[in-house]
Structure formats: C-alpha cells, structure tokens
C-alpha cells in the first residue's frame with residue numbers, strides 16, 4: 001500500500017520548517033488528487049503546461065484561494081496567457097522573455113511575481129541563464145519594472161551526489177546574495193525556489209524558501 005496524498009503531505013510538512021512554502025507540482029495529476037492536496041491545506045500548485053493548467057483551473061474554480069505557479073518554459077505565443085493566468089512564474093529564463101512579459105504585464109495591468117531561472121552547473125538540456133550571462137543582464141532586468149522579481153529558481157542536473165547537490169544549492173544562494181548586494185531596486189532576491197522530490201531537504205539546508213514537489217506527493221508520472 002502506498003501512502004495517500006494527504007498522508008504524504010502531512011509527513012513532509014512535519015520535516016520542513018514552517019516558513020518554507022510547499023508548492024505541489026501537479027503536472028499529469030488528476031483534479032481529484034489535487035482536491036485531496038487542497039483539503040490537506042496545500043494552497044500552492046505548480047504546472048508546466050499551459051493548456052493542462054487552464055483546463056484544471058476551470059475544473060477547480062470553486063477553490064478560489066489557490067496560488068497558481070507556472071514552472072515550465074514559456075513559448076513566445078503563450079506568454080500572454082501565462083501572464084493572464086498565473087501570479088507566480090518560476091521559469092523566467094531569458095532577457096528577451098523578461099522584456100516580453102514586462103510589456104504584456106503593462107498592457108494587461110498585471111504584476112506577476114517572477115523568478116530568474118539560473119543554471120549554476122552547465123546543463124545543455126535545460127533553459128535558464130548561465131551565471132555570467134545573468135550578471136550581465138541584471139541592469140536590463142532591473143528595468144522590467146512591471147515584473148515583481150522575487151528571486152532565483154534553479155533545477156539541478158541529474159546524477160549529482162548529495163555533496164554536489166548541496167554545493168550547487170549553496171552556490172545559488174550565494175549568487176542571490178551577490179545580486180542583492182548590487183542594490184538594484186527591482187531585484188529583491190528574497191525568495192529562492194529550489195528543491196524537488198529528490199533533493200528538497202538539501203535545498204532547504206541551503207536556504208530554499210519554496211520547494212516544488214511532485215512525485216514524492218503524487219507518485220511517479222507516466
């Protein structure tokens with residue numbers, strides 16, 4: 001017998017500090033199981049596909065205090081819908097996208113909370129800024145005043161040891177501090193979105209304020 005969604009959430013809640021926000025990542029998860037998570041107290045849900053997310057939002061309209069987080073790569077032609085439907089965007093991964101989202105946010109009179117997705121270790125299979133490129137883009141990012149830039153988000157490459165994982169998360173945390181010290185008014189760097197099912201305890205150890213958990217709550221995806 002595997003644990004139920006609510007048992008899983010309760011046991012995770014017991015092992016993480018209260019001020020760390022758990023985001024339930026519900027890609028490929030049914031709305032019934034999302035309701036179970038909601039009834040256990042989860043109010044933050046993350047999706048990586050726009051269409052799937054919109055369909056589920058429709059079906060979960062009655063749960064009107066959910067915070068919806070977008071965690072997937074945003075294609076140009078989907079940017080408007082993402083701005084319209086998500087208060088939190090964890091996957092801002094380039095300056096061009098930032099400028100586009102900023103323009104749309106002005107048009108739509110919205111101010112999304114966003115994370116800058118950074119690759120602290122090289123990973124050709126992932127989107128996001130390399131550290132040196134991010135540092136070069138800070139000045140331009142700071143001008144995107146309609147984006148509420150909250151902090152950094154990272155996804156680590158597969159196959160790291162625990163020590164390497166912890167070091168990579170610490171590197172992300174240090175990078176956030178470095179950026180903070182530059183005193184850009186719009187780069188507050190107060191949140192760190194890092195940690196998934198396999199590495200969230202190490203992420204918390206390194207200062208994560210938001211963890212994004214899928215499989216450990218809902219089981220393997222197919």
Ligand SMILES: *Cc1c(COP(=O)(O)O)cnc(C)c1O
Nearest residue numbers: 025048071196197212213214215
């Ligand atoms: C799928 C996904 C997660 C959750 O991963 P699990 O291993 O299922 O916990 C977190 N963040 C992002 C960006 C994802 O795409």
